[in-house]
Amino acid sequence: MYLYLLKRLGMTIMVILIVMVFLGLLVQIVPGDPVVTLLGPRATPDLIASVRSQMDLDKPIYVQVARFIWNALHGNLGNDFWTGRSISQSIAEVLGHTVILSLTSLGLAVLLGVPLGVFSATHPNSWLDRFLAVVSISFITIPSYVAALLLLLLFSVHFHVFPAIGLGKVGDTGDYLRHLVLPSIALAITWVGYLARLVRTSLLEVLNTNYIRAAKSFGLRERIVFYKWALKNALIPTVTVLGVGLGSMMGGAMFVEVIFARPGMGTLIYNAINDRNYPTVRAGVLVVALLFILANLLADFINSWLDPRIQLTKSQG
Amino acid sequence: MEYVVKPTNRLTRFLDRIPVLGEILHRPLGVLGFTIVLLFVVVTIFAPLIAPYKDTKQDFSAIFQPASQNHLLGTDNLGRDLFSRIVYGSRIEMAAALPSVTIGLSIGLLLGLLAGYLGGWIDNVIVVLLDSIQAFPSLVLALAILAVLGPSLTNVIIVIGFALIPGYARVTRSQVKSVKNNDYIQAEYNLGASTGRIIVMHILPNIIAPLVILVSMDLPVVITFEAGLSFLGLGVRPPSPSWGVILSDGFKYIFNSPWPVMSAAFALILVTLGFTLFGETLRDVLDPRLSGTEGS
Numbered sequence: 309m310y311l312y313l314l315k316r317l318g319m320t321i322m323v324i325l326i327v328m329v330f331l332g333l334l335v336q337i338v339p340g341d342p343v344v345t346l347l348g349p350r351a352t353p354d355l356i357a358s359v360r361s362q363m364d365l366d367k368p369i370y371v372q373v374a375r376f377i378w379n380a381l382h383g384n385l386g387n388d389f390w391t392g393r394s395i396s397q398s399i400a401e402v403l404g405h406t407v408i409l410s411l412t413s414l415g416l417a418v419l420l421g422v423p424l425g426v427f428s429a430t431h432p433n434s435w436l437d438r439f440l441a442v443v444s445i446s447f448i449t450i451p452s453y454v455a456a457l458l459l460l461l462l463f464s465v466h467f468h469v470f471p472a473i474g475l476g477k478v479g480d481t482g483d484y485l486r487h488l489v490l491p492s493i494a495l496a497i498t499w500v501g502y503l504a505r506l507v508r509t510s511l512l513e514v515l516n517t518n519y520i521r522a523a524k525s526f527g528l529r530e531r532i533v534f535y536k537w538a539l540k541n542a543l544i545p546t547v548t549v550l551g552v553g554l555g556s557m558m559g560g561a562m563f564v565e566v567i568f569a570r571p572g573m574g575t576l577i578y579n580a581i582n583d584r585n586y587p588t589v590r591a592g593v594l595v596v597a598l599l600f601i602l603a604n605l606l607a608d609f610i611n612s613w614l615d616p617r618i619q620l621t622k623s624q625g
Numbered sequence: 626m627e628y629v630v631k632p633t634n635r636l637t638r639f640l641d642r643i644p645v646l647g648e649i650l651h652r653p654l655g656v657l658g659f660t661i662v663l664l665f666v667v668v669t670i671f672a673p674l675i676a677p678y679k680d681t682k683q684d685f686s687a688i689f690q691p692a693s694q695n696h697l698l699g700t701d702n703l704g705r706d707l708f709s710r711i712v713y714g715s716r717i718e719m720a721a722a723l724p725s726v727t728i729g730l731s732i733g734l735l736l737g738l739l740a741g742y743l744g745g746w747i748d749n750v751i752v753v754l755l756d757s758i759q760a761f762p763s764l765v766l767a768l769a770i771l772a773v774l775g776p777s778l779t780n781v782i783i784v785i786g787f788a789l790i791p792g793y794a795r796v797t798r799s800q801v802k803s804v805k806n807n808d809y810i811q812a813e814y815n816l817g818a819s820t821g822r823i824i825v826m827h828i829l830p831n832i833i834a835p836l837v838i839l840v841s842m843d844l845p846v847v848i849t850f851e852a853g854l855s856f857l858g859l860g861v862r863p864p865s866p867s868w869g870v871i872l873s874d875g876f877k878y879i880f881n882s883p884w885p886v887m888s889a890a891f892a893l894i895l896v897t898l899g900f901t902l903f904g905e906t907l908r909d910v911l912d913p914r915l916s917g918t919e920g921s
Contacts, residue, residue, distance in 0.1 A: 319753070323753070323757045323760045324760075326754075326757040326760075327760055331769070337770075337774065338773045338774075339775065342773075445901055446894075446898055449845060449849075449901045450894055450897075451849040451853060453853055453872070454849075454894060457872060457875075457879075457890060458886070458890055461879060461883050461886055465880060465883070555762060556762050558762065559761075559762025559765045560762070562764065562765075562768070563853060563856070563857070566857065567876065577765070577768060578857065580772075581772040581859065582858070586772070589768075589773075590769075593768070593769045596762065596765050597761045597765060600760065600765075
């Protein structure tokens, strides 16, 4: 058990290091000279030279990468290229909004997806089950930006039910929540369909196992068997997927944030890309990747705690 | 998962199933998926014949028109016919999807074969590399690379192809691992067969089915990915009629007319749904054991 966790942790640290090296090298693949690309053709040689040393680009590549990693490990992600502000600070300001959005969407997906899956599994092959199967597939295939645009069109532009953009008035919780409704639905839709299918499959699998049949044949009440053993075991794969889901929502949040003009990691990276603000892009991507990695790690730990068999199958790879 | 192998006739059994289509068309969802995919392919091939206008033809006397007889899906902010733009746009979606899946498949297959067949430290190195690629949410990875490379169709293809590599590599690797220790492969090795012969004659036939399934599942993913990147302005650039570009133009004028957003959204949903239904039916037909195990 501990060996598995230790191995998993070591693997994670290695992956984080590789991610950092990759991001440290990212500026190197800018076609031509990154500083010239950044400043435009009319920059004076003096300015170019000073920016180059400011971005460490005048030093050997390994020094650049090592400095980037060293600073990042100390919480210093560098300064915004245009405004000179500390990037860590800009990120700290908006990170919460992205996390709230992702968690709300995840909660929504669980609240809708799990009951749908349970219903399908307890009524297998009924017409409603077949109908839900088609609905789930449709939900899975709708990209978040399409969902966001359609929701915006329907509820903000056409019916004026929900506000279209922004976070709402500062300090007004109700307003904040109203601004959260459409973005979180848009982000959740795919996962509602996905969870419904996943829960259906794994619940059907568990209901067919011998231990559930044995419990039933002992005469235990159906309801107890169902909730105490069947559902609990069936939800294990769901927990793993939720970790992945949380991570991928942080990435997918970009579309939703851009469409609804919500401050967050997505808009931060998006704006930085449009400004060719490479240091901010790099820092933003690093933070999102770290959150993604940690969410996956957390899911794996919870999972191996829920189901001790997992480490065996994993180590066989 | 234990892989039961019938050595000699795996490939022939696979080829026997080339009337796979027959089996797909036995299922209602398969019929639906196949019809949509076929429609999409026909539209991409015959786009100039189907579209009533050129995709870039502007008509300033007819901007923001709703759907009508002249303009099946209405017109956009420059008076361009949306139906024609969607039709031409299908070619861009195809031009993005096929090459990037080919890149992902070929590099992934190669890495998977190396890792699975050779094992040892090469295997470990490749697995860590794959883990690192997958450690990024693929959208963010694509953004990071496109941010520095700059937007273009070629760059989008490279980036998406790169993001697809781990999926193919993993499937290949695990299949190779489960197959290679079989007695018949040991026997072949003892008879003096070359590594190349063993891989081509015995290992590849075993991994074709899962790879075909993965390809059919990845095509819609790639299409939404491309459209998403183009929507953000990081993919194909306007005035090219990528569905993502139509969406982003429509988004700018969302208060003027709902038609641009609705038509591109409809096209995207229809095509991804079609490909997904087709892919899922294909999976059920080719490899019933795989169905329902996804996502874990």
